[in-house]
Amino acid sequence: MLADGVDDETWLYHLQRGEYSHWLREVIKDAGLAAEAGGIEKMPDVPAGETRALIRVAIEKRYTAPA
Secondary structure, eight states: OOOEEEEEEEHHHHHHHHHHHHHHHHSSOOOHHHHHHHHHHHTTTOOOOHHHHHHHHHHHHHOOOOO
16 A cells, blocks of 8 residues: 555644545545545544554455455
């Protein structure tokens, strides 16, 4: 996942600005995923790695075919 290459400081900067949910809503056109990401963006004091993992799980459950 592309987010793995983003350092924690940059990840949190964009997370706290709500940019991931905005991108998912406006570019990907997935309102449900954007809402889930928006909830993650509002979680105070959660480490970057954990929020990255939560957003990854949300994306994978919608866009990854079962094995």
